[in-house]
Amino acid sequence: MTRTRLAVAAAAALLFAAVPSILSAPARADDQDFALIERGRYVATTADCVACHSLPSGKPYAGGSALQTPFGTLVAPNITPDRGTGIGNWTEEDLRRTLREGIGRGGKRLYPAMPYPAYTRMTDDDIRALWAYLRTLEPVSNAVEANQLPFPFNIRLLMAGWNLLNFEPEPFKPDPQKSAEWNRGAYLVQALGHCGTCHTPKTMLGADDTGRALQGANLQAWYAPSITADKRQGIGGWTADQLVAYLKTGANHQSLASGPMAEEIQNSSSRMTDADLKAIAAYLLDRKPPGTQAQTATVAADDARMRTGGAVYTDTCMACHGGDGKGQTFLFPTLAGSGVVQADDPATLIRLVLDGSRAVATDDRPTGPAMPPLGWRLTDADVAAVVTYIRNSWSNAAPPVSADDVAKMRKTLAQVN
């Protein structure tokens, strides 16, 4: 009896101790609208701001790691509301102008490594929500020297000329002929998701080559493959569900995401709503594939490279990827019919053979299988042969790869790692 009474008393004491702290929680100010902030958080997730504006070991949004561009080094700045080193002094209008026009507070011109050419299409509502969310971040004092470009690229005013040539501030224009879902997908791909930043080839000036939008591009020693509806090099062979599975879980019937796409899936698309992912699929798979001619096998089966490559494949790759190139669903990617395997640019394929990689781990597919590096075991000629073999077996068709290509990638990787 006594014990029970004591327990009740203790529970009551705890309850009373807790209640005042709940009651005394600060009342939400009007500009602290919960729904708006949550929407802003989702906008930030979808735009994957954290990918560039954070260090893997640092505080989120407090400034990122060095981004190597063909023109020099840029570092994504601190965007927490710290007054000294972040954007604590900014107004919502400053953020709007930054996203829409690439011009920051005080008329400071941004470099398009910040994808404002995509964000220019963001809706007012999304910018307002993003602003509300960014205001709620913990201010972190972390000074970032964003502009580490060499002369003359370090002159920000140059970007005025660049913008004149390459950039047109414009809102997102929905296509009235298409469904609301398709238009939502287009908005996500073109504006928030800024898929083209990696997947669209660049002009000499580093601008998106809009004529070849999403047809695949090389950056930071990875080749971001085509995400057009092209059946051979793109994702035209995937169903909407398969594309959604890839973006949501990092793995589908054919492929596993690794490299920069692994980060994107982990930070961003795995946290997007199913409806938004379906919208992206509806848009991407509906785009007309570019008019590339069907590639016939360019390397004959009895070519010496194919024979050597076949031997290397049998002795090295077959255990996981199978004699038929089919791999193992969700564990080892299917090489037969793969877009990244048949891409004109073999950078990703060569890199994976030399250096290996780890696939993304998500809540749905938590394994994160890894491919071991094989560069120590294979000569440049061996790698060239096996990659050529993979690109021209099981109905795959793609140009052969030379030992020089492999040697160049080896050199690049030695610098990156």
Add this chain to the structure above:
Amino acid sequence: MTPSDAPKTGQPSVFHTSRRRFLATTAMGLVALSASGASAKILFGTGLPWDSGSIEPPRQVLPGPWTFFTPREGEMVEAIAERLIPADDLSVSGKDAGCAVFIDRQLSGHYGTSDRLYMKGPFQPGLPTQGDQSDLTPVVKYRQGLKALDDHCRRTMGGKSFTDLSPEQKDQLLAAMEKDEVTFDGPVGAGSFFSLILQNTMEGFFADPIYGGNRDMVSWKMIGFPGTRYDYRDHVLKHNQKYTAPPVSIGGRGDWARKG
């Protein structure tokens, strides 16, 4: 149970003591748990250990000067390996397969110094089933054993060294060592030295060529061992057919480009 219930022996009750001890151990266990919890790490996603470019691949042992043996010791080990695995219709000799190179490189590494074994006392003879109980490292065993063997030859074979003996004489001596019928000077017995060098020669002959022996995968070709292959799905249903794919080493296959 209260103290008054305890047997009146003047001793604390067994129950009392063990309960106190139980509480104490539990408390210590909790402290230990929380301490280890503080340093535990959850690895997930890109946090999984993957350091591209920082791999430590096995290094191919290359033929070349001895790293442990003196030239004289090297000659002797080669001579012994040549008698343990003589060249015949099936394969080249243990010497030509690189067994002495294999042993030399192993003795230069942690095997030679027993770095990865418990090597503090007490050292007792132990039973045969308990394996080697000696306090001598392989480095000492080879250095002392080879010296004792050479001394033994010079003393009993009319001044000849081991390498000067005829193949038959070498075989006789090695057979006598195996039966422990030879007396060596020094701490290493003839029988145990023989079994050590026989063991190491076999290891060199059958281990992956990356370690210096089994040159050109000669022993694997001889017995039909396919090496580091591990996918036979395409062959599972090919009953009573010979598996023809050549063996593969950890370091690959030198003739990929030549033979395909």
